[in-house]
Amino acid sequence: MAVKKLKKEVYEVGAVDWDRELFDELIPLPDGTSYNAYIVRGSEKTALLDTVDPDKESVLMRNLDSLDIDHIDYVISHHAEQDHSGSIPAVLERFPEAKVVTNPKCKNMLMDHLHIPEEKFIEVDDGSEISLGDKTLRFIFTPWVHWPETMCTYLPEMKIIFTCDFFGSHLATSDLYVRDKEKTYLAAKRYYAEIMMPFRRLIKGHLKKLEGLDFDIIATSHGPIYDEPEFIIDAYKDWVSDEVKNEVIVPYVSMHGSTEVMVDYLVDTLIEKNVKVTPYNLTTTDIGELAMSLVDASTIVLATPTVLTGPHPKALYAAYLVNALRPKTKFISLVGSYGWGGRMPEMIKDTLKNLNAEMIEPVVIKGKPSEEDLNKIDRLAEDIIRKHE
Numbered sequence: 001m002a003v004k005k006l007k008k009e010v011y012e013v014g015a016v017d018w019d020r021e022l023f024d025e026l027i028p029l030p031d032g033t034s035y036n037a038y039i040v041r042g043s044e045k046t047a048l049l050d051t052v053d054p055d056k057e058s059v060l061m062r063n064l065d066s067l068d069i070d071h072i073d074y075v076i077s078h079h080a081e082q083d084h085s086g087s088i089p090a091v092l093e094r095f096p097e098a099k100v101v102t103n104p105k106c107k108n109m110l111m112d113h114l115h116i117p118e119e120k121f122i123e124v125d126d127g128s129e130i131s132l133g134d135k136t137l138r139f140i141f142t143p144w145v146h147w148p149e150t151m152c153t154y155l156p157e158m159k160i161i162f163t164c165d166f167f168g169s170h171l172a173t174s175d176l177y178v179r180d181k182e183k184t185y186l187a188a189k190r191y192y193a194e195i196m197m198p199f200r201r202l203i204k205g206h207l208k209k210l211e212g213l214d215f216d217i218i219a220t221s222h223g224p225i226y227d228e229p230e231f232i233i234d235a236y237k238d239w240v241s242d243e244v245k246n247e248v249i250v251p252y253v254s255m256h257g258s259t260e261v262m263v264d265y266l267v268d269t270l271i272e273k274n275v276k277v278t279p280y281n282l283t284t285t286d287i288g289e290l291a292m293s294l295v296d297a298s299t300i301v302l303a304t305p306t307v308l309t310g311p312h313p314k315a316l317y318a319a320y321l322v323n324a325l326r327p328k329t330k331f332i333s334l335v336g337s338y339g340w341g342g343r344m345p346e347m348i349k350d351t352l353k354n355l356n357a358e359m360i361e362p363v364v365i366k367g368k369p370s371e372e373d374l375n376k377i378d379r380l381a382e383d384i385i386r387k388h389e
């Protein structure tokens, strides 16, 4: 991994993780990721902004060597999650003069997670600044993107804002800046859906806060960085808006085919009525794709057979994820088949308590769908279309 220059005395020194396949042992990474870290050299002081995942610590150290960094005054920590903070202890060991600059919440988390001693910290407030001589670092608190302690750093002399996870994308690339906009858009949307979406309303406020700053580069800590900031700002404004699209998503699982018949019939009916609809087979689907579809969809129809007395576990898992991600989806419904009874609808409804969505009457049938059962699916499709109008 090579060092990349952004502007005079501002360098990207992190690592690309081309092979990583899973984040948090949960989120698939079809395009790998990167842990971007930055050196800002002022006329008097030098700062390192974030570090890298501990697996890539040696890359960070090599990059610091290649810049002949023999002294670091400040390590700015924007976020305590270890993919950015995990190499701070190694940096402090190598540069014992360095102080960790962060907010009080992040300081406490770093002490808990990494056992960094309290005397190593300098605490900062929202809007406070430190001087590197001819460059200034101003700290902008942006909590809940996506932990409570997250913040950004603004470098006014260079018109750069460092945003850590905020606006990031899990995308391994040799490009410093976004050059494949379509690919980056999708990776950033997936990333937003997976970790930012639950905090949609707070992000609206953060976007307004950033509007007051003059910057032409957004330097994230994952994925390529933005030299056209409006590209990602506009995308975020769309994603966090209250607007939904005329789209239905159908996460489903079927054991012996009855629920699948209902799903196929619903999907075909909606397509005939010009509604965008996407089924997701929960036995194989990438949950990141499913999360991404939740960003815009008006309606979710969860489809599951009954296993013993409840939903199929994969459907319950999907419902749990949807509830945790809290999309702006306006309507929800259920379809499914059971053998002899059970509490599938109640259990799914209980799991979706966070969702501020209207329940459209579910279609839950016994055994293989009859003509009459499929008529009920017609009724569900009509209800959905009416609600979307």
Ligand code: FEO
Pocket (backbone or CB within 6 Å): 079, 081, 082, 083, 084, 146, 165, 222
């Ligand atoms: Fe990239 Fe929340 O850490």
